[in-house]
Amino acid sequence: MIEQRSDYAFSRFLKFWRRVHQLSQEELAGRLESSPRHISRLETGTCRASEAIVLQIGEVLALGKRDLNHLLISAGYAPLVERIDFNSPELRWLRKAMILTLRALDPYPATLVDSDSQILMVNKGFVNLFTQVVPASLLAQITNNYDFVFGRSSTDSMVKDWEDTISAIIMAGQQAALFSNNPEDQAQIDSLVERSGVPPDWAQRAAKMEPRSSFRVQIDLRGEVQNFFNVSTIVGSLGPAAFVSDPRLTINILYPEDDNLDLSFPADADIRHPLLFY
Template sequence: MTIQPRAAEPSVGALLRTWRERRGISQLELAGRADSSSRHISFIETGRSRPSQEMVLKLADHLDVPMRERNALLLAAGYAPRFAQTPLDDPSLGTLREGLERLLTGYEPYPAIVVNSTYDVVAANRGILMLLDGLPGHLLAPPLNAMRITLHPEGLAPRIRNLKEWRGHLLAQMERQIALARSEPLRKLYEEVAAYPVADRPGDGEPDEPVPYFALPLVIEHDGHVLSFVSSISTFNTPMDVTVAELAIETMLPADPATVKYLRSLGG
């Protein structure tokens, strides 16, 4: 039996070069941003020079490398990871969890949700649960995934009046994230949801509701009503933990008075 040699792990220089090329930045431009020289950047990328821990983090910052991948850069350079990856149910993140719960509850009756980097649902309020009412059990089984629930033909997709536009928006959002981060799980999720069949709706191609000029709305049917929302996504400033850095809070703001009136009637 022939044993295949294990492939060598990429060097820190090769990884930095990949991130620089992905961002479309020249060695000279990166050197200027990092108060270095293009010669030094070249030496790092070719392995002729070993960067200090501080230089690895500085270059990663100017290349907008995700926190998870900054740890990978440090390991490749021979240093210990700088950023912890604490499970969300760890006692040390209790204050964070309580804060998120208060935020979601305070936003009711409007929908709000917290997801991780692959759109698995971390927390959701009653506004979100209202929209999910009646979905099949296999889509609601943990881990609940926001993209899968929204675009699956047995999920919310048949209820979305402007599915073509909303689906295009979500897929483009995932494409941008994949371009910014080396996430194989996210790429697999994208391939899955992009392959879902899309059923034609009566009147496709003609907008059901006027589109607010400031944002594309999600126009969705619920219990005989047509609701319209615009979405806002928030992340944490200056996170120091991979788990926290990958959390996103999405809030759905009513886009018309009828939606406000209906949701407030439920909240009352």
């Protein structure tokens, strides 16, 4: 049984920001062209805030993107997320940080993926491993993580429990698309659902599973099947903003199940890929 809570997160956020700006309920009501009684009801939780007044509060208090999104989420509304170009000049520092992070993960294969499942960067460990599996010319053309991991039929997939795993991934994307209400996000999910091997009951399957940050992958290396754990790490800001900040980045890392599997490569190895930046 789900515990019923009488408190309302928005009420706590509203009180917090009103006190940060040292405003009385009457002063805030005046700025909002509302009544002190309405502000009082919002703060006691006896009245639910409309999205319009949440946005108005954010405007009159000059809240930044992070704090406005927290306020929206606390009131039960979807955050406002602006798409940010990972390759823009102002994110040079982030690109450098991601290069250093991927390099530090060598020799374990790792990729940096955005919220559209586009692969932005890879490390040498990734190229070294998968050139043993995929022709280098083909590997160089792969830019989408869905295409890379789930591009084959379920019977020829690298992923164990393929149908359950892809169902869970589609469900995560579907719920994100419901939040964003962005036609492009929904179109991506619709395209994924139509892929070969996706079970028709993917939604029912996913509903029975809790979210997973990792899954098992099988890779045939030199005629021997090796098991890996695919672990995903979210790159984001602190607090709830990590789930609404953009660019929403994920680092996917493959760790071998066999501790004795040697993934190392010579320091001077000639390893190349269009998305390898060191």
